[in-house]
Each structure stands twice: as structure tokens, then as C-alpha cells.
Amino acid sequence: MPIDDAADREIARLCRRVVREEGLPGLSVAVTDADGVVFADGFGSRDLAGNRPATPETLYGIASCTKSFAGVALLQLAESGICSLDDAISAYVPVQFDRPEPTLHHLLTHSSGLPSLGVSETLLARRLRLPDPGIPLGDDEDFFAHVDGADGERTDPPGERFAYCNAGYALLGEAIETLTGRPFDEYVTEHVFEPLGMDRSTFDDHEFSMADDHMTQYRRTDDGELVASSLPTRELGQATGGVLSSVADLTRYLRLHLNGGEVDGAHLLDANTLARAHVGYVDVPGRAVDGGTDDREYGYGWFRDEGFLGDRTLLGHSGSLTVSSAYLGFLPNEGLGVALASNTSPAFPLGVVGEGVLAAALGEDPESLPFFRRRRRHARLCGKYSAYEGVMSASVERAGNALQASFEHPLNESELPLLPQEPVEAESRRADTVYRYEYVTSEGRREPAEFRVENGEVSLLLDRWRLRKH
Template identity: 80%
Template sequence: MSIADDASEIARLCRRVVRDETLPGLSVAVTDADGTVYAEGFGSRDLAGNRPATPETLYGIASCTKSFAGVAVLQLVESGICDLDDPISAYLPVEFDEPEPTIHHLLTHSSGLPSLGVSETLLARRLRLPDPGIAMGDVDDFYAHVNAAGAERVDPPGERFAYCNTGYALLGEAVESMTGKPFDEYVTEHVFEPLGMDRSTFDDHEFSMADDHMTQYRQTDEGLMASSLPTRDIGQATGGILASVSELAGYLRLHLNGGEAAGERLLDADTLARAHEGYVDVPGRSPDTEGADRQYGYGWFRDEGFLGDRTLLGHSGSITVSSAYLGFLPDEQVGVALASNTSPAFPLGAVGEGVLAAVLGEDPESVPFVRLRRRHRRLAGEYAAYEGVMSATVERDGGSLRVDFDHPLKDGETVLFPAPEEGENERADAAYRYETVDSAGRREPVEFRVEDGEVSLLIDRWRLGKQ
């Protein structure tokens, strides 16, 4: 695959994201089944020294680690050491009421457990941020925390998706129980080394000694703040890998080639394909769809409607001071790895999808996130009604907009959520529809209109023009 014609579009998108979203650095690599076809860094891996981000920069990839856990478990299944339908209590000192969650349920976040806050507690502790103060000093504390949470189960296993880092922490402990090797050692020996991922590690000391590694930054109200790296021994399988996009591209080739890469076969194709299936619906939807539009496999979200009817397997990750994304299109045989040395207010997968769109020759704005962010930049600003009798400020707020009115009789904020498009508005060059909820719980329409380059906001009884 050659993407020479698309490289400038990828670079344009990435530079815009670095600038507009206050990312210190961003690295990206695109691969097909044979090898890396594009790799570049944008911005700085270290602001104080202004050292550039590169495709070889080591980042914390956070929850992108989960698909590695899926590979490790499937290797043990293929070897006959365990079965996906085995209860997790067969391998660990945990107790659950019947029906017990199985390895499959933990892999698919459908164990019935909600988040138990293990990762959040450990990350906050390592970042010197306030935490609940629960005992979590060693693995015995971890098991005690899990065993005391039986009443927190909200559904029988297999019925409901609820993202649960604790489930993957249990899987990492199960790998050690089955193999006699800690999860990090197992993955290093059975995944990193066969794939030639020589610099990838779980060890923060190895990371800090590497020539090309990120300085990680936390987003604060005062701007970017250099921070410690929140690695932790408990829960490595939830998000502990430190890697470069260059080596992650090699890992993606494992998935593009049915379990084989770098001349090594890590899994049979049929076994690895089980990781890519969608087993449980993921709540929520993209702005252009109705109803759930994603499912979850073994460490992968599965979207069968990407850019129309393409199948996308992907996963984002964040550890507050670093973020990453891995995604691939199995039918088009192309994948992308991205990483940044901070965590923006949106999953980095939104940018990865824009990169994949560019690789396929599509406008990155065909991806809802990219289109929405550009639209929101256009709509944000100061607004005023006729003769200045009412004024308001429109600001971006994640995937929504926030309107802050400034008038003695109408002083407060209103959040606007994008509404499904309903076709063209003949009275405007462009019309963007939103919804808000009033004090009585009614959904009310809101509309921005663009006419001859002028933007106006129609909300409640008001028409406000952008100044």
C-alpha cells in the first residue's frame, strides 16, 4: 500500500489536533499487512527541552493493553491450559455468587460488575491526587476489595456491558496463576519478543532510561503540568504497557495477518478471530446513528458501520497523562497506532478514525468527531441579540456546546447536545441542530444557522448573532 497522496492530509489533521487540543506531542504510524507505510511525530515529547515526538517515542498506551491481555489468554486457551467458559474463581481466590463470571465475561466487560475503582484509585495515588483511601497496597488488598463487592453486581454475567478495569486486573492475575509468570513477564516473552517489540515494556525504570521517551503531562486549569508516570503493579493487564507507535504497528500486523507477524505465529487464525468478534452491545451511539452501534470483543471495540459499512476494530486508552489508540480495518488490511503524552478531553480514537479515513482517500471530516470539532470551533464565540438586549457566550464542552447567558433576568448555562440531522434547511446556507432539556424536563430544539458567512443562534425565544 502507498499512501503518498494521503500523507499531507494525515499531517494536516494531526497538526491541527496538536494545536487546537493543546497536546504537547502526538505520534502516529500506519501499517498494512506487510509493513509500516507512514510514521511521523508532531509536536514535542518533552516541552522543557523541546525534544520532538517521533514514531519511536515511548508512551503509556493505557487500555490499549487490554487486547494484549486478550492475546495472552487466547494463547493459554489454544494450549489447553484454560477454557474461556471457566469461572475466574477456578484460578484465583475470589468468590462470586452463582452464576459466576467466566474468563469470557471478564474479557468482554460483561461480568455484571460495574467499575470498582481499582485503577482510578491507583492512578490517583501515583499522580498524588485525592483518592478514596481504600486499602490497595498489595494483591491481597485487591482480592479483599473484590470479594467485598459482591452486592455491587447489577446483572447476571453476559447480559450487560459495563467497562470494568477490575475484570482485566483479574485476568492478569489469572495469567500468572496459570503460567507461574507475572503478566508482564508472560507478555514480554510470548508477545513482545516474538514480534520484535524490543523497547516495549511495563517497567517504568526501563522507560525512563530509554533515549526516546515521553515526558508526560496532566491537563489542568492552569495548562499542561509535567507529572509522574502512574505505573502500578496491580492491574498491569488493564493498561500497563509503555510502547512506541512504531512497535505497535508491528503488533497490529499480528491482527491483520491472522495471528502471524515478523515471521512468528503467535496464534492460529481461528483462535485470534475470536478476539475480533462482537459479543455484547456497547451502550451509546455516534451522532449520526440511532441505537447502539458498537460491540465489544476481547480487548477490542467492533464497529461495523465505520464510514458507511466498513468494519473497524479499535481501542483507545488514557492514564490521565498519556493516551493512545490502536485500530484496524480487517477487510481493507490497514491499521493505525497513535499516542500522545497527555490525555485530551476526548478519546484519541477519534483522531485515529480520521487518519484511517484519510488513508482510504476519504475526507477526515466524514468521521463524526472530526466534523463535530470543526463545526464547534466555528460556532463558539460571543453572541448578541437585537440591539444587544441579550448576550451569550458559546463554548465547546467535549462533544457538546455550552451557552452562558449574560442578562439580569436570564443568567445561567445551557448545555446543547447534537441532534440527528433532518435534511437541509432552505432558509440557510447551513443549519446545525441541537437539543437541550428545560427545567420541566422537555427536550427543546436549538439551531445554529449560517447565512452569507454570518452565524446566528436560535434558542428559546431568542435570535442571537455571532459578533
């Protein structure tokens, strides 16, 4: 599905705006159809000190986008008859669970009943020299003991509730090693990377650092400064987020999913087997902050959304290592996929940008997506406000997908989160309008807040105050 010049320009415009407005050092993007790449470019810098450009070949840490690679590996082993995805995980790793035991399938779908056990968070913090809880995680034995001790933490029987659990994918990586007699990274390299021609993809941080075109990764400090940082790779838990790759390489992996398990004559899986990875097995709870509903499910390393741009099916996954981030997504019915990566982690999943790129590639307006509509609205509303004659001052800032009003007065220094009370619809920046929000008072009452836009001027009506934006 080739894209036209207008879509090409819109993708580039969107990506440059994200890099500029969100303070990303660099961003690499590639769009592919089932036959090959239809757009590829880099924006910003892969290394700020040398101002080296980000390119489609730049290597990044793709973090949790790795999870679907573990799914492919296990489907290959199941197709070969080496295992069944209904096997208990305890058949392959030395951990014990009370019955009913979680299976490989349950761990693949984050429905084992285990909550997060903090394994990835602890290891990432440790490698980044940040404070961590001091859990012994020096080797596999420590890891298995940590998981074994958590059986009582299970919240539900397997298969009933989605709860994202990196430790579950670390167990799957260990199971693959038991089943194949080889390290997880060697298996994926030989059975996925090499057949697909993903020549730059690796798990090896030394190989990464010696590559001609690799990112310098940046951590954002509390004051917003970007600081060059170490790459927090770790041998333990490679299946949770260990792949280092370029968006150019990742398009070949996306083509595997768009082509039913085969790319350019390389056959990795039968189409029916690979299709098992794309099924939504467990509902992902949650509701959009702007009042819409999220109809999402989880497969084998993929979130499945049936309502993208109305009624399109989107499979995707974001990932973050704190110092790098990535997104993989594809539209199976349209035969289109996107890979993005950045050398830092913004305050939102990179997937929202990937969705905007896919929208632009389809000839749709990225601004029609809720995330970009909210960002546009918030840019309009954020700033400094004052009441009549300056008797009260306040500032409004973005707080994730909501807003926060901070009062600045000797008798009233407080902060109020403001949550939108209606969907963020498409709007004209010139039109008068009212935006309705809600906050909770100290006594627990829900109270309204209104932003009014009249003749280009913005006012905030909150409690007893009318505050005008400067």
C-alpha cells in the same frame, strides 16, 4: 497496501491540525499493512521544556490498549490446553461469586455483571497525587478483598450486559500469573514482545525513564495548563493498562492481528484461535449524539464496529492514563492498521483521530467522519453573542460533543446544554444553513434552539432571544 503521496499529506495535515487545535504537546502516528509500515511520523514535542520532537520511536503509556495483550496471553494459554476461557475466574484467583460465576470469557468481554469498581481510577489518582477515595489497594490481598466485597454490586447475570470494568482485567492478569507461575509482565514480554521484535516495549517505568526517546507526560489542569507529571504506572492491574510502547513497536503487534497470529516467521497463535479475539460477543450500548446509531460490540480487548465509513469492519481500542493516551485500530478486510499515542489525554478518545488517519490512508476525507464534522461545525458556532443593542449577552462553548450556552446578565446568569437534533452532515462553510438543537428548561420542557447562518453571519434563536455572534 501502500498509500499514495496525497494520503501521506492528508494524514500529516490532520495530525498537525489536531496537535494545534487540541493543544497536544506531541503525537506519534504509524500506519501499517500486513507486510510493514506504510506511514510513520511524529508531530509536536515529546518534551516541551527541551522541545524534543515526538517520533515514531517515542515511548508512551498506552493505557487500556493493553487489554488486548491480556486477551492474546489467555488465548495462548487456552490453545496450549492450560485453561479454558469458560473456566470460572474463581478457579485461579481467591475471589468468590454467587452463581452463576463469571468466567474468563465474561471478564475479557466486560460482561461479568460487575460495574466499574473504581480500582484503576483510584490507583491513577493516587499515583498522580490527586484526591482519591482512600480504598485499601496496597497489594493483591487488598485488591481481592475489594472485589470480594463487591459481589452484591453485580447488575446482571454474566454474559447479558456490557459494563466496562478494569477490575475484571486486573483479575485476568492475576489469573495469568496463577496459570503460568510468572508475573504478568514477564509472560507478555517473553511470549508477545520478544517474538514480535517489540524491543522497546516494557512495563518497567525505570526502563522507560532510561530510554533515549521517551515522552514527558503532561496533565491538563482545570484552567487548561499543561503540567509535567509523574508516570502513574502501578504493579497492581498491569493487564488493565500497563504497557509502555512506541507506535513503531505497536505496528508489529497490529501485524500479528492482520496476519492471523504470525509475523515474519514468529508464530504466536493459530489463525482460528486469534480470530476469537475479534468476534463481537456483547453489544455495547449507546447512540451517537448526532442522531446516528452505534452498532458496536466487544471482543477480547477490542471494540468491533461494523459501520466504519459505511460498511467497513473496524476493530480498535483507545486508552488514557490522564497524562498519556493511545489508540490501536485495524481494518481486517482492508489489511490496514494504525497506532497513535500522545503525551497527554485530550477531552476525547484518541480513537477518533485514529479513525481519521485510517480514512485518509484509504483515500477518504477525514472530514466525512461525524467527529470531525461536529468539530468543524462547533468551531463555526462557538463564540460571543449579543442580543439587540446589547441588552443580553451570551457565550457558546464546546461541551464534549455538544454545546453549552451561558447567559451573562444580572437578571439571567444561567447555563444551558444544547444537544444536536439532527445528524451532522457534510456542509459548505459558505452556504446559508440552519442547525437545530434542543435544551431542557427548568420546568422540564424540551425546547428548540436554532443557529442560523445567513450571508456568513451567525445568529442563535433561543427562547425569546435572537443573539448575533460577534
